[in-house]
Amino acid sequence: xxxxxxxxxxxxxxxxxxxxxxxxxxxxxxxxxxxxxxxxxxxxxxxxxxxxxxxxxxxxxxxxxxxxxxxxxxxxxxxxxxxxxxxxxxxxxxxxxxxxxxxxxxxxxxxxxxxxxxxxxxxxxxxxxxxxxxxxxxxxxxxxxxxxxxxxxxxxxxxxxxxxxxxxxxxxxxxxxxxxxxxxxxxxxxxxxxxxxxxxxxxxxxxxxxxxxxxxxxxxxxxxxxxxxxxxxxxxxxxxxxxxxxxxxxxxxxxxxxxxxxxxxxxxxxxxxxxxxxxxxxxxxxxxxxxxxxxxxxxxxxxxxxxxxxxxxxxxxxxxxxxxxxxxxxxxxxxxxxxxxxxxxxxxxxxxxxxxxxxxxxxxxxxxxxxxxxxxxxxxxxxxxxxxxxxxxxxxxxxxxxxxx
Amino acid sequence: xxxxxxxxxxxxxxxxxxxxxxxxxxxxxxxxxxxxxxxxxxxxxxxxxxxxxxxxxxxxxxxxxxxxxxxxxxxxxxxxxxxxxxxxxxxxxxxxxxxxxxxxxxxxxxxxxxxxxxxxxxxxxxxxxxxxxxxxxxxxxxxxxxxxxxxxxxxxxxxxxxxxxxxxxxxxxxxxxxxxxxxxxxxxxxxxxxxxxxxxxxxxxxxxxxxxxxxxxxxxxxxxxxxxxxxxxxxxxxxxxxxxxxxxxxxxxxxxxxxxxxxxxxxxxxxxxxxxxxxxxxxxxxxxxxxxxxxxxxxxxxxxxxxxxxxxxxxxxxxxxxxxxxxxxxxxxxxxxxxxxxxxxxxxxxx
Numbered sequence: 001x002x003x004x005x006x007x008x009x010x011x012x013x014x015x016x017x018x019x020x021x022x023x024x025x026x027x028x029x030x031x032x033x034x035x036x037x038x039x040x041x042x043x044x045x046x047x048x049x050x051x052x053x054x055x056x057x058x059x060x061x062x063x064x065x066x067x068x069x070x071x072x073x074x075x076x077x078x079x080x081x082x083x084x085x086x087x088x089x090x091x092x093x094x095x096x097x098x099x100x101x102x103x104x105x106x107x108x109x110x111x112x113x114x115x116x117x118x119x120x121x122x123x124x125x126x127x128x129x130x131x132x133x134x135x136x137x138x139x140x141x142x143x144x145x146x147x148x149x150x151x152x153x154x155x156x157x158x159x160x161x162x163x164x165x166x167x168x169x170x171x172x173x174x175x176x177x178x179x180x181x182x183x184x185x186x187x188x189x190x191x192x193x194x195x196x197x198x199x200x201x202x203x204x205x206x207x208x209x210x211x212x213x214x215x216x217x218x219x220x221x222x223x224x225x226x227x228x229x230x231x232x233x234x235x236x237x238x239x240x241x242x243x244x245x246x247x248x249x250x251x252x253x254x255x256x257x258x259x260x261x262x263x264x265x266x267x268x269x270x271x272x273x274x275x276x277x278x279x280x281x282x283x284x285x286x287x288x289x290x291x292x293x294x295x296x297x298x299x300x301x302x303x304x305x306x307x308x309x310x311x312x313x314x315x316x317x318x319x320x321x322x323x324x325x326x327x328x329x330x331x332x333x334x335x336x337x338x339x340x341x342x343x344x345x346x347x348x349x350x351x352x353x354x355x356x357x358x359x360x361x362x363x364x365x366x367x368x369x370x371x372x373x374x375x376x377x378x379x380x381x382x383x384x385x386x387x388x389x390x391x392x393x394x395x396x397x398x399x400x401x402x403x404x405x
Numbered sequence: 406x407x408x409x410x411x412x413x414x415x416x417x418x419x420x421x422x423x424x425x426x427x428x429x430x431x432x433x434x435x436x437x438x439x440x441x442x443x444x445x446x447x448x449x450x451x452x453x454x455x456x457x458x459x460x461x462x463x464x465x466x467x468x469x470x471x472x473x474x475x476x477x478x479x480x481x482x483x484x485x486x487x488x489x490x491x492x493x494x495x496x497x498x499x500x501x502x503x504x505x506x507x508x509x510x511x512x513x514x515x516x517x518x519x520x521x522x523x524x525x526x527x528x529x530x531x532x533x534x535x536x537x538x539x540x541x542x543x544x545x546x547x548x549x550x551x552x553x554x555x556x557x558x559x560x561x562x563x564x565x566x567x568x569x570x571x572x573x574x575x576x577x578x579x580x581x582x583x584x585x586x587x588x589x590x591x592x593x594x595x596x597x598x599x600x601x602x603x604x605x606x607x608x609x610x611x612x613x614x615x616x617x618x619x620x621x622x623x624x625x626x627x628x629x630x631x632x633x634x635x636x637x638x639x640x641x642x643x644x645x646x647x648x649x650x651x652x653x654x655x656x657x658x659x660x661x662x663x664x665x666x667x668x669x670x671x672x673x674x675x676x677x678x679x680x681x682x683x684x685x686x687x688x689x690x691x692x693x694x695x696x697x698x699x700x701x702x703x704x705x706x707x708x709x710x711x712x713x714x715x716x717x718x719x720x721x722x723x724x725x726x727x728x729x730x731x732x733x734x735x736x737x738x739x740x741x742x743x744x745x746x747x748x749x750x751x752x753x754x755x756x
Contacts, residue, residue, distance in 0.1 A: 023543060026595070031700075051699045253700065260537055261544030264674070268546065268665070386544050389651065390667045 014387035031250035048249030064215035067244040071192025072099030074205030081217040087356030088137035118375035125153035143172035146297035171297035199255035276397035282307035318403035327381040415476035416440035426684035432692035483508035504575030525708035531686035534661040534675030547649025553629035577613025594623035602722035608636035
């Protein structure tokens with residue numbers, strides 16, 4: 001094997017936390033300026049958020065898309081639309097952001113954690129099935145890192161049991177499974193426009209559905225459950241104001257026009273990276289399912305700690321020396337090991353809704369989650385960006401090769 | 406949902422494309438067709454099951470309309486548009502918006518005064534491959550954009566067509582096909598700062614130019630060149646090529662593709678030019694803008710900027726030298742100018 005020449009010059013990588021790795025520019029400035037000049041900054045009266053919703057729905061081929069204030073808000077909106085009874089169970093993944101879990105508790109339901117496939121870090125039909133009970137109200141699947149879950153198997157299971165599926169697509173804009181865009185396969189899709197996502201408005205979210213009844217409830221939930229446009233409008237149920245404002249809408253419209261190119265760029269860069277990392281002992285490049293379009297929110301390696309000294313953590317340290325800030329173990333620990341679940345800290349001292357839970361539903365014994373622990377142990381999340389040039393890809397690939405070969 | 410009611414003024418060649426598009430539209434329906442050649446209006450109206458008229462004034466007096474599409478020769482655009490705008494009817498006007506900046510300003514001012522929408526129709530801005538190509542350009546996948554090339558060339562006998570009568574058309578191939586080119590170039594490069602036009606040999610003995618080459622420089626320093634001709638056919642697979650420091654995009658009639666400089670392979674990203682899709686998207690965007698559900702893809706600023714560039718292009722052709730584009734009309738009308746000039750990127754791509 002030819003060894004790469006040792007890199008001595010440090011290369012600054014574009015970052016999604018600032019302009020270096022974001023597509024924000026003149027288009028966004030022009031539209032925001034227009035929104036400000038219009039004097040209408042609320043989406044109830046303006047056109048930018050409506051434009052975003054129209055175009056997002058059209059892009060995915062769904063009947064309804066509604067913008068909201070955050071990705072967490074999108075998940076909350078989806079759950080509120082499904083309207084669980086207190087104590088109902090919602091199956092979700094053990095590797096996810098807390099923003100996708102707390103909405104379950106706010107709606108009085110119990111998160112039941114499914115294990116993941118350590119190869120993909122995604123939940124599977126098999127792991128979900130083990131969690132289904134007669135109190136299961138919904139299933140949330142997260143297309144982690146931009147790689148879709150096996151929705152064919154999951155939908156087969158969910159449809160057979162009559163359980164709605166919420167897709168968390170925060171990291172998976174334009175990803176597809178079996179030629180269907182994620183966010184259109186289950187009952188509801190949830191997207192995030194937070195700073196680090198494929199496209200951004202700083203904070204923001206979008207929900208999608210083809211179901212008229214769910215669409216109606218989601219629209220209401222985002223709007224304090226007030227029936228705008230109804231003959232005798234009223235506030236129909238408990239809901240907050242979760243709207244996106246026109247300033248964000250203006251940015252989102254401009255960002256949306258850049259999304260396809262952004263995804264294409266990330267995918268092409270990932271393909272090159274995978275080619276460059278072939279044959280290096282101790283790492284596995286991202287798992288590829290031929291039915292999927294992976295959109296590479298991040299590029300994740302599986303590191304074999306029996307070959308690589310100190311595993312993912314050891315490799316991350318060596319990369320950091322070259323200015324490559326990766327994330328070994330991703331979220332460090334499974335969601336159920338966070339304080340909120342361990343101590344059941346919710347509303348005052350009530351522990352609600354945990355007080356309504358079946359013991360099995362809140363049994364977080366580690367042996368129940370082998371895939372989760374193995375997956376987190378092995379994962380090294382590389383920073384990934386649409387601004388990467390061949391030089392950046394070479395730099396990262398050579399740094400990995402130097403660290404391991 | 407009640408569809409918006411549209412009238413179509415002019416039943417010539419382009420009206421046939423609109424007819425096909427209206428058959429696909431979700432938000433708009435055609436309720437009347439006007440043409441001074443009543444048999445042409447009747448034939449189209451029959452196909453679309455709507456009314457026909459031989460004058461736009463009669464149509465306006467006879468039926469309620471939300472909008473009209475003006476598909477008549479350019480020299481008539483100002484009068485027809487103003488007539489309807491003053492009646493608070495929204496106007497989608499085929500390119501060019503008008504034959505000169507002065508009349509274009511009057512049109513835009515009338516729309517603003519009466520609180521209705523006026524904008525220019527230019528089909529290529531709604532072609533999905535063009536929209537995807539713009540997304541690719543903005544993603545940085547090609548690096549810095551250096552050169553833009555466009556060609557609309559086709560051997561067509563123009564001797565008996567109105568397009569070659571300057572009293573009706575306002576010019577030759579430069580204003581006719583060139584308006585598309587300028588609009589697309591602005592879409593990709595932003596504001597155009599200077600133009601130079603070289604006229605080619607006149608082959609068809611027309612009173613107007615039948616072959617020209619446009620050179621343009623954008624405000625950000627990108628160079629563009631455009632070949633327009635009614636007298637030659639360059640037989641190119643692509644009508645737009647965009648060259649960046651790290652790759653090339655080719656937007657074609659049958660397929661579109663891009664290639665990064667570091668890779669030997671072209672990656673296909675689109676299936677080529679679909680006229681019905683483009684016209685349908687154009688009507689839908691205009692209709693949704695009327696309904697307050699969408700912002701316009703081509704704005705009044707874009708429309709008038711195109712007229713400004715074409716006017717500068719004709720000045721340049723007569724002088725054979727670089728000519729600045731002033732955009733005085735935008736300042737006069739109180740439009741903000743920016744490197745994007747109110748550009749409306751439009752994303753509707755299905756994987």
